[in-house]
Amino acid sequence: MSFKIASSPHQHSQKSTAQLMKLVALAAVPGIAVQAYFFGYGVLVQLLLAIVTALSCEAAVLALRGKKVKVKLLDHSALVTAVLLAVAIPSYAPWWLIVVGTAFAIVVVKQLYGGLGNNLFNPAMAAYVLLLVSFPLPMTSWLPAAPVQNLAVGPLDAVCTIFTDYSCTGYSVSQLRQDADGISMATPLDTLKTDLSQGYTTAESMKKPVFGWLSGEGWFWVNLAYLVGGLFLLQQKVIQWRIPVAVLGSLFSCSLLAWLISPDTNASPLFQLFSGATMLAAFFIATDPVSASTTEKGRLIFGALIGVLVFLIRSYGGYPDAFAFAVMLANMTVPLIDYYTQPRTYGHKHKGAR
Amino acid sequence: MDTTTVEHKQSPYQEIIRQGLWKNNPGLVQLLGLCPLLAVTSSLTNALGLGLATVLVLLSTNTVVSLIRNFVPNEIRIPVFVMVIASVVTVIELLMHAFMYNLYQALGIFIPLIVTNCIVIGRAEAYASKNAVLPAAFDGLMMGTGFALVLCTLGAVREVLGAGTLFAGADLLLGDWAKVLTVHLYQADHQFLLAILPPGAFLVMGFLIAAKNTIDARAAAKAKPVEQKISRARVTHVSTQ
Numbered sequence: 387m388s389f390k391i392a393s394s395p396h397q398h399s400q401k402s403t404a405q406l407m408k409l410v411a412l413a414a415v416p417g418i419a420v421q422a423y424f425f426g427y428g429v430l431v432q433l434l435l436a437i438v439t440a441l442s443c444e445a446a447v448l449a450l451r452g453k454k455v456k457v458k459l460l461d462h463s464a465l466v467t468a469v470l471l472a473v474a475i476p477s478y479a480p481w482w483l484i485v486v487g488t489a490f491a492i493v494v495v496k497q498l499y500g501g502l503g504n505n506l507f508n509p510a511m512a513a514y515v516l517l518l519v520s521f522p523l524p525m526t527s528w529l530p531a532a533p534v535q536n537l538a539v540g541p542l543d544a545v546c547t548i549f550t551d552y553s554c555t556g557y558s559v560s561q562l563r564q565d566a567d568g569i570s571m572a573t574p575l576d577t578l579k580t581d582l583s584q585g586y587t588t589a590e591s592m593k594k595p596v597f598g599w600l601s602g603e604g605w606f607w608v609n610l611a612y613l614v615g616g617l618f619l620l621q622q623k624v625i626q627w628r629i630p631v632a633v634l635g636s637l638f639s640c641s642l643l644a645w646l647i648s649p650d651t652n653a654s655p656l657f658q659l660f661s662g663a664t665m666l667a668a669f670f671i672a673t674d675p676v677s678a679s680t681t682e683k684g685r686l687i688f689g690a691l692i693g694v695l696v697f698l699i700r701s702y703g704g705y706p707d708a709f710a711f712a713v714m715l716a717n718m719t720v721p722l723i724d725y726y727t728q729p730r731t732y733g734h735k736h737k738g739a740r
Numbered sequence: 741m742d743t744t745t746v747e748h749k750q751s752p753y754q755e756i757i758r759q760g761l762w763k764n765n766p767g768l769v770q771l772l773g774l775c776p777l778l779a780v781t782s783s784l785t786n787a788l789g790l791g792l793a794t795v796l797v798l799l800s801t802n803t804v805v806s807l808i809r810n811f812v813p814n815e816i817r818i819p820v821f822v823m824v825i826a827s828v829v830t831v832i833e834l835l836m837h838a839f840m841y842n843l844y845q846a847l848g849i850f851i852p853l854i855v856t857n858c859i860v861i862g863r864a865e866a867y868a869s870k871n872a873v874l875p876a877a878f879d880g881l882m883m884g885t886g887f888a889l890v891l892c893t894l895g896a897v898r899e900v901l902g903a904g905t906l907f908a909g910a911d912l913l914l915g916d917w918a919k920v921l922t923v924h925l926y927q928a929d930h931q932f933l934l935a936i937l938p939p940g941a942f943l944v945m946g947f948l949i950a951a952k953n954t955i956d957a958r959a960a961a962k963a964k965p966v967e968q969k970i971s972r973a974r975v976t977h978v979s980t981q
Contacts, residue, residue, distance in 0.1 A: 494943070516934055519933060519934050519937065519939075520930075520931075520932050520933040520934040520935075521930045521932075521933070522933075523930065524930060551929075
């Protein structure tokens with residue numbers, strides 16, 4: 387047994403950035419597959435567009451900044467950003483949406499701040515916020531899940547819709563979203579929010595076809611698949627348990643409290659956990675090693691803050707889902723959290739102790 | 741800030757032009773007046789309107805402050821300057837109210853807010869109160885023009901990105917003939933709202949400052965290898981203190 391002489395920490399992960407990033411992308415595969423099944427093959431086209439845009443933007447900026455393009459490109463961080471943004475936007479959004487978003491994520495949010503490791507904000511989420519604020523209509527035009535879709539959408543239709551705004555059979559996205567009566571079907575979170583604001587109770591709203599068992603039709607399975615991917619990341623020690631547990635725990639407890647007080651005007655805690663982007667965000671987005679907190683206690687605070695913000699924005703805010711805003715707001719607090727949660731160095735006393 | 745530096749081989753007026761438009765540009769370098777700069781530049785018309793108003797204010801206040809500079813006791817000069825500025829802004833606000841009512845409504849609170857624009861009091865204090873009338877007025881004109889140019893660039897970029905037009909609503913500012921100035925560059929199905937919202941202003945502003953710094957850095961790099969005269973004073977036997 388040989389001991390290398392090196393400075394601390396002596397025990398560290400042997401994985402390189404590229405390996406970690408590859409594992410993250412791999413862990414998203416089940417989620418992407420389920421998403422493609424329920425919400426159309428558009429997500430695969432979006433992925434392709436996002437990855438091409440991300441890699442070319444990254445290469446261009448790296449070359450401009452005089453860095454080693456190939457080495458930096460192969461750390462796969464741009465790939466992960468592209469994947470996260472592509473799965474977060476509606477599958478049939480027009481092609482320029484994902485291109486603008488990915489370019490903004492890579493060029494402005496990541497590289498202008500100094501590249502990987504220096505960005506204050508999670509690039510994918512900052513780009514998502516940019517798109518959501520700028521183009522609210524296409525960014526909220528999710529199709530209902532396949533079982534409740536009125537018009538069947540094939541793989542070729544996905545390509546047609548993304549590039550020409552109309553499916554190969556000539557339907558626009560808003561027509562594809564309609565049910566048999568010609569009424570647009572929104573996402574479950576959006577539907578619930580609208581219904582509650584119109585005076586319906588949660589139980590009444592939940593009778594609509596976009597809702598399925600426990601949460602939205604299809605959305606439950608998508609969330610479950612990302613949960614599986616997240617558990618895989620935990621098992622591989624790519625991420626640590628603190629952030630996801632804190633996010634899910636605080637979202638669960640906030641919504642449980644609200645639900646117990648007033649079950650008619652609040653969604654159940656399990657509905658919150660398996661709706662929208664919850665699992666994707668808790669395991670893949672909030673755990674971003676760059677923009678999240680890095681201390682042990684800090685990670686718990688960071689995650690809990692995200693959970694509380696998500697609950698607040700979902701319940702009282704203007705947008706149906708909230709993870710992008712919550713993660714960005716929490717990113718802003720990270721320097722402060724890290725400052726106040728520095729662990730005590732061994733051999734040094736507690737602050738109060740004399 | 742002070743323009744009475746040891747610049748050589750240039751007439752003071754050339755130096756004032758250089759300082760106001762580029763080297764010490766209120767918008768890009770001093771970063772003064774950011775509030776109106778970011779708030780009203782959602783279109784070129786608004787930007788030009790506020791820019792012209794600011795130029796007028798700066799020109800007038802610098803002139804007046806320079807005229808009264810020898811009669812104002814040093815201790816109360818700031819309140820006096822503020823009163824001068826407030827009166828001038830009020831006059832301009834009333835004029836705009838009377839003759840450009842639509843633009844007046846579009847700019848809203850930002851016309852009276854010119855009073856609080858740090859450029860105005862800054863130039864009054866830093867330049868006009870120490871210089872003769874003509875250079876002071878010229879300094880006000882140049883600083884105002886520098887600010888207005890930044891406003892217009894920001895406004896133009898944001899309008900093109902956000903609405904796909906250029907100089908829309910120019911008739912509000914310049915009269916009916918100006919309708920021909922409006923250019924429709926493209927017809928987008930979806931507006932790029934962020935460019936029109938405040939975050940877009942910050943982003944475009946950041947890019948503008950970056951562009952200016954890049955140009956300066958290039959110029960400096962070009963100028964460097966020509967010749968560097970190093971004149972060194974002997975400092976070994978300074979025995980004054």
